[in-house]
Amino acid sequence: MTTFQDLGIADSLAAALAAKGIAEPTPIQEKAIPELLAGHDIIGQAPTGTGKTLAYLLPLLMGLEASRREAQALILAPTYELAMQIAGEARQLNADAALGLKIQGLIGGANIARQMDKLKEKPQLIVGSAGRILELSHKGKLKLGGIRFLVLDEFDRLLDDQNAENTAEVVKLLPPDRQVAMVSATAPKKANDRASFLGQPVRIRVEQDTAGLASCRHYFVTVPFREKIERLRKLTRTLPIKRGLVFINKTFAAEQTLAKLRYEGLRVESLLGSDGKQARQSSLADFKKGTATLLLSTDLAARGLDIPQVDYVINLDLPESAQVYQHRAGRTARAGAEGAVITLIDLKEAYKLDQLEKRLGIHFERLPRQRAAAGQDKAGRSRSAQDKARRDHVPGKRAKAVRKQPKAKPRPQHSH
Secondary structure, three states: OOOOOOOOOOHHHHHHHHHOOOOOOOHHHHHHHHHHHOOOOEEEEOOOOOOHHHHHHHHHHHHOOOOOOOOOEEEEOOOHHHHHHHHHHHHHHHHHOOOOOOEEEEOOOOOHHHHHHHHOOOOOEEEEOHHHHHHHHHOOOOOOOOOOEEEEEOHHHHOOOOOHHHHHHHHHOOOOOOEEEEEEOOOOHHHHHHOHHHOOOEEEEOOHHHOHHHHOEEEEEEOOHHHHHHHHHHHHHHOOOOOEEEEOOOHHHHHHHHHHHHHOOOOEEEEOOOOOHHHHHHHHHHHHHOOOOEEEEOHHHHOOOOOOOOOEEEEOOOOOOHHHHHHHHOOOOOOOOOOEEEEEEOHHHHHHHHHHHHHHOOOOEEOOHHHHHHOOOHHHHHHHHHHHHHHOOOHHHHHHHHHHHHHOOOOOOOOO
């Protein structure tokens, strides 16, 4: 078995990983870490949930000098949530390995005066969004002349039509001899073409059949478009869902869907681009601690996030491509855990499942009725009764329904 020490990782960092139960590097880590420690630029492509963050973060932390009070490494991320996740992981490793580094997150939407004040502490590692990095740099509050290591996490998004200009502007502010690592689950041609400033990077690719899609079950449920929300409600009541991540394609439709789901009595939060920073942060916190059973999100909002113990991914809308399906499926069955992906499809969309099977090498099964019935629990039946009572317009009957439900004999409910 290859160890992190075999790859050149310091004993202190390896011990910090071991304390978290991480003893063996993943394929992307095994391939990327030696290249980065050797000083090479890389483009790393690997499925969601395969450890790309550690693949660049471990070599990066080893190269930082706590005695140098200046920014030495910069990690760009396309979303607030991903940047904060990366910064949090870096802070944890820094503390556990006693590296003595300072790490600062710089994200748009946060209090810029507070960020400028924190920069006076001279952090060695900056994690943030290109827009806020540029703003602070133009104000003269962030000096980037000492940057030796640049990371573009989810580089396909950082180099897309919306973000490429800001990303390129940040790169122009950095020393020309900086080392660069770009990682993502997908690497479209346009993003690769726009990465020409990298010169000749080492290209590393881990195929999807080594992790991710193969570790979870793929189900489908045939249901008319107009009945999808009602079917989702039934699935939530009959399956043993602890944390379900629900994907929808459009933000404006997601807001309407969120209102309908809550009207049906479901414990659901949202992670949408239109939500404010604090609202998204609160939604994630509620989902992680179990206050919310479902988290409704668009693909852009959930991209790259590592949310622990997601047992079900539910596609309320069919993904727009095989790559998008791959990103969504990667939210569950992480780190050896079990998970399932359920896709709700109208009959008119059925042919698209065949296309996904061929492109991704997976097999869709019809969600069995007995699976739903077997997953029914007392709490789910009780919640269903309360929902029925809430929709009853007669106060007396509502109270009666809630009181009597715990004594009722359990009866299986079939969702389809």
